[in-house]
Amino acid sequence: MSIINLSRREWLKSSAVAGAGLTLGVYFNQALAEGAAATPAAAPADAAPAAAAAFEPNAFVRIAPDNTVTIISKHLEMGQGVHTGLATLIADELDADWAQVKVEDAPADSRYNNLFMPMQLTGGSTSIANSFMQMREAGAAAKAMLVGAAAVLWSVPVGEIKVEKGVVSHADHQATFGELANLAAQQPAPKDIKLKTPDQFIYIGKNNLRRVDALAKTNGTAQYTQDLHLPNMLVAVVAHAPTFGAVVKNVDVSAATAIKGVVEVINIVNAVAVLANDFWSAKQGRDALKIEWDESKSFKLSSADQLKLYQELASKKGAVAKQTGNAEQALSQAAQVLTAAYEFPYLAHAAMEPMNSVVQLKNGTCEIWNGDQAQTIDQIMVGKLLGIDPKNIKINTLLAGGSFGRRGNTNSDYILEAVRIAQISKREVPIKLVWTREDDMRAGYYRPYFYHVLKAGLDKDGQLIAWQQRVIGQSIVANTMLAGMAQNGIDPTSVEGSGGGYAIPNIDIELHTTELGVPVQWWRSVGHTHTGYATEVFIDELAVAAKQDPYQFRANLLANQPRLLGVLKLAAEKAGWGTPLEGKRGRGIAVVESFNSYVAEVAEVTVRDDGTYTVDRVVVAVDCGWAINPDVVYAQMSGGVGFGLSAALSGKITLKEGKVEQSNFHDYTILRINQMPKVEVHIVQSAEKPTGVGEPGVPPIAPAVANALSAVTGKRYYTLPLPNQV
Amino acid sequence: MLTLNINGASKELDVTPDMPLLWALRDHALLTGTKYGCGMAQCGACTVHVDGQPIRSCITPVGSVAGKAITTIEGVQSTAAKAVQDAWQTLNVPQCGYCQSGQIMSAVALLEKNPKPTDVDIDQAMGGNICRCATYPRIRAAIHQAAKTLG
Numbered sequence: 001m002s003i004i005n006l007s008r009r010e011w012l013k014s015s016a017v018a019g020a021g022l023t024l025g026v027y028f029n030q031a032l033a034e035g036a037a038a039t040p041a042a043a044p045a046d047a048a049p050a051a052a053a054a055f056e057p058n059a060f061v062r063i064a065p066d067n068t069v070t071i072i073s074k075h076l077e078m079g080q081g082v083h084t085g086l087a088t089l090i091a092d093e094l095d096a097d098w099a100q101v102k103v104e105d106a107p108a109d110s111r112y113n114n115l116f117m118p119m120q121l122t123g124g125s126t127s128i129a130n131s132f133m134q135m136r137e138a139g140a141a142a143k144a145m146l147v148g149a150a151a152v153l154w155s156v157p158v159g160e161i162k163v164e165k166g167v168v169s170h171a172d173h174q175a176t177f178g179e180l181a182n183l184a185a186q187q188p189a190p191k192d193i194k195l196k197t198p199d200q201f202i203y204i205g206k207n208n209l210r211r212v213d214a215l216a217k218t219n220g221t222a223q224y225t226q227d228l229h230l231p232n233m234l235v236a237v238v239a240h241a242p243t244f245g246a247v248v249k250n251v252d253v254s255a256a257t258a259i260k261g262v263v264e265v266i267n268i269v270n271a272v273a274v275l276a277n278d279f280w281s282a283k284q285g286r287d288a289l290k291i292e293w294d295e296s297k298s299f300k301l302s303s304a305d306q307l308k309l310y311q312e313l314a315s316k317k318g319a320v321a322k323q324t325g326n327a328e329q330a331l332s333q334a335a336q337v338l339t340a341a342y343e344f345p346y347l348a349h350a351a352m353e354p355m356n357s358v359v360q361l362k363n364g365t366c367e368i369w370n371g372d373q374a375q376t377i378d379q380i381m382v383g384k385l386l387g388i389d390p391k392n393i394k395i396n397t398l399l400a401g402g403s404f405g406r407r408g409n410t411n412s413d414y415i416l417e418a419v420r421i422a423q424i425s426k427r428e429v430p431i432k433l434v435w436t437r438e439d440d441m442r443a444g445y446y447r448p449y450f451y452h453v454l455k456a457g458l459d460k461d462g463q464l465i466a467w468q469q470r471v472i473g474q475s476i477v478a479n480t481m482l483a484g485m486a487q488n489g490i491d492p493t494s495v496e497g498s499g500g501g502y503a504i505p506n507i508d509i510e511l512h513t514t515e516l517g518v519p520v521q522w523w524r525s526v527g528h529t530h531t532g533y534a535t536e537v538f539i540d541e542l543a544v545a546a547k548q549d550p551y552q553f554r555a556n557l558l559a560n561q562p563r564l565l566g567v568l569k570l571a572a573e574k575a576g577w578g579t580p581l582e583g584k585r586g587r588g589i590a591v592v593e594s595f596n597s598y599v600a601e602v603a604e605v606t607v608r609d610d611g612t613y614t615v616d617r618v619v620v621a622v623d624c625g626w627a628i629n630p631d632v633v634y635a636q637m638s639g640g641v642g643f644g645l646s647a648a649l650s651g652k653i654t655l656k657e658g659k660v661e662q663s664n665f666h667d668y669t670i671l672r673i674n675q676m677p678k679v680e681v682h683i684v685q686s687a688e689k690p691t692g693v694g695e696p697g698v699p700p701i702a703p704a705v706a707n708a709l710s711a712v713t714g715k716r717y718y719t720l721p722l723p724n725q726v
Numbered sequence: 727m728l729t730l731n732i733n734g735a736s737k738e739l740d741v742t743p744d745m746p747l748l749w750a751l752r753d754h755a756l757l758t759g760t761k762y763g764c765g766m767a768q769c770g771a772c773t774v775h776v777d778g779q780p781i782r783s784c785i786t787p788v789g790s791v792a793g794k795a796i797t798t799i800e801g802v803q804s805t806a807a808k809a810v811q812d813a814w815q816t817l818n819v820p821q822c823g824y825c826q827s828g829q830i831m832s833a834v835a836l837l838e839k840n841p842k843p844t845d846v847d848i849d850q851a852m853g854g855n856i857c858r859c860a861t862y863p864r865i866r867a868a869i870h871q872a873a874k875t876l877g
């Protein structure tokens with residue numbers, strides 16, 4: 001299929017069908033209807049501001065007389081490279097010079113919706129996928145109008161005009177975009193937009209671009225929410241409840257208010273906020289609060305009890321998520337039956353920038369500054385709290401110092417906290433809520449704790465004939481405005497990826513959805529973080545039981561999955577699969593499809609005599625369709641490996657009588673430079689439409705490492721994080 | 727009131743001596759390039775130079791550095807700094823970027839002491855700087871590249 005021959009409508013249809021985006025969209029519509037709130041904002045009357053007569057051909061490009069091309073990004077830049085990606089698409093079709101391109105964040109407005117969902121949201125690794133045609137068209141339309149302007153100015157035919165690197169020319173005429181901006185603004189918008197053919201691309205698919213944010217992120221000028229200083233702004237630091245669900249019974253503020261710089265203490269029921277002129281005073285005030293909590297309704301379980309609870313559920317039949325053939329019967333006829341149970345802890349996102357947001361309520365209006373992943377949801381949630389029409393909630397999106405899903409909270413948790421503080425204080429000044437690392441680590445909204453029980457059967461020839469997988473865990477969408485995504489008791493994000501893409505004639509996937517007081521949320525690659533591990537480690541164990549090579553065993557079962565098979569083969573080949581390794585070294589492989597991208601990883605480990613080990617090398621093969629920015633694809637794969645490895649080696653949030661036991665980076669350790677393996681990334685050359693890369697690098701790494709360790713030790717690893725010594 | 731020497735200029739700040747340097751820089755000198763990540767010397771996001779030495783400003787009382795030369799990401803200007811920033815940009819090191827001021831300050835300090843660091847030297851000097859986006863391979867490559875530029 002040639003990606004460039006699709007019309008936008010065909011494109012969207014073909015892109016969304018397989019994606020989670022569509023599901024999300026359908027059910028979100030219901031939520032919108034119920035809330036009757038999110039009427040899409042009309043294009044603001046000042047859409048084409050008179051400001052210095054910039055040329056604004058559409059919502060995504062602005063060309064100023066000073067020759068700057070500003071790309072308006074509808075997606076949050078949180079490290080994944082989307083500012084660069086969207087700019088690449090527009091700049092290529094526009095034939096802009098990369099040096100003249102700047103990116104600014106879009107306001108919250110329905111014109112900036114994710115085309116896969118009826119809302120403005122960055123997530124599900126959909127940014128490039130949904131924008132691919134839209135941004136190219138935006139760039140091409142702008143170029144057509146610049147050319148049209150030049151044709152008028154020079155009285156020459158449009159067809160004879162050339163555009164190259166930001167310069168429009170014809171024989172002896174030449175003009176920059178900036179010089180033509182005024183005139184271009186008077187040109188009619190083109191009806192037929194002609195896009196480039198791939199051979200004409202100058203930036204797309206090339207490795208010749210510096211990230212648009214590279215400079216600001218190396219000289220200290222990049223602006224994150226944390227960095228905002230507005231006139232009269234106050235800083236809020238909060239004392240959160242010690243357990244989930246506790247509320248304030250009593251608070252003694254005397255010591256806090258005595259601290260220099262403290263302005264006010266505000267009780268918001270489930271937390272107490274101290275407002276001060278700067279962070280340090282607010283934090284000292286917070287630490288001086290004496291709060292008595294009512295914990296009668298709070299969540300009080302310990303992690304060990306939770307495991308027991310889940311194990312009990314695992315012995316009972318759950319809701320059916322997927323059923324093919326008759327697994328029960330096939331198992332009874334199998335020559336070999338294997339069972340295994342896997343345990344996955346809660347995980348914190350632990351973005352480097354702890355959660356924060358700035359809110360100003362003034363004269364009945366609300367303005368928010370935030371590294372915002374889900375503007376529409378936040379508008380609805382805040383609108384509901386304040387009784388303001390959501391479209392009048394103004395959101396200024398800033399760079400996010402990481403997110404990994406955390407800033408796309410379906411309950412808008414930390415934003416609502418800031419809004420409530422502002423609401424009660426009635427001060428009408430900007431209030432910056434700043435969480436400490438400890439606040440961030442203990443606030444919940446974790447990757448849910450999961451427990452899986454698997455059972456599979458091999459026939460006498462070692463053929464995999466049956467697969468049962470019972471998944472137990474909390475639903476991410478339950479009790480949120482996306483609750484409709486769960487149908488017949490199945491939250492798709494709990495089970496997605498179970499069983500992988502393997503050709504197994506009899507499959508049963510079941511789910512027990514638990515309801516616990518610990519808030520949960522998507523965490524980079526969502527359900528695949530655990531289903532990928534259970535599936536890929538179990539497949540490995542089955543391969544060994546079938547006396548087959550783990551790579552070959554997978555390849556046989558993926559014969560009808562060309563893209564999974566393609567990355568599997570590529571990773572194996574590049575890693576030298578099958579070649580001997582000396583000493584106590586081993587290789588492990590895993591392959592996972594997530595968010596319509598296909599990733600295989602081969603990990604190489606060395607086990608020392610004392611059982612400690614290092615992950616030395618990881619070979620990644622990725623098929624993400626057309627790779628818009630190969631350099632960003634590399635970065636996301638490598639970063640995904642590091643992020644996933646961090647969780648595999650030590651990521652774990654545990655509870656003791658409801659209290660989160662971890663608090664900062666000393667007890668929730670993050671992968672450091674000396675632990676980072678060498679990573680090689682191989683991108684499958686593809687003419688398929690582009691899919692996402694922000695998340696799909698994560699799922700295969702933990703199982704690849706576990707399988708590599710097993711190759712050395714002969715033992716299997718059923719619990720994450722992996723043991724320190726094997 | 728405390729007088730500090732920040733990036734070569736003298737600045738009067740209305741802070742108490744026990745305030746960590748980090749917050750004096752961020753909230754009072756309005757130099758926000760230096761980041762808060764943990765507040766307990768675990769992540770390195772707050773790294774600045776005091777008299778040329780890399781320190782964690784989140785646990786350094788501002789009173790203890792009065793009279794000393796404080797250099798932040800906004801003011802770091804040495805040849806090594808230039809080489810490091812160039813390498814960081816050319817190799818597209820940053821992802822979210824939040825840790826990178828601290829990474830760069832640590833890397834500059836390393837190269838100023840050790841112009842030809844080995845991988846082990848890099849592990850040691852950079853081990854206190856967390857990058858949640860795991861940009862480590864490029865950090866390593868950029869340090870080697872900067873070392874090469876510096877000759």
Ligand code: FES
Pocket residue numbers: 761762763764765766767768769770771772773782783784785
């Ligand atoms: S903020 Fe200082 S080391 Fe983390």
Ligand code: FES
Pocket residue numbers: 079352401402820821822823824825826856857858859860861
């Ligand atoms: S670039 Fe995101 S934490 Fe380092």
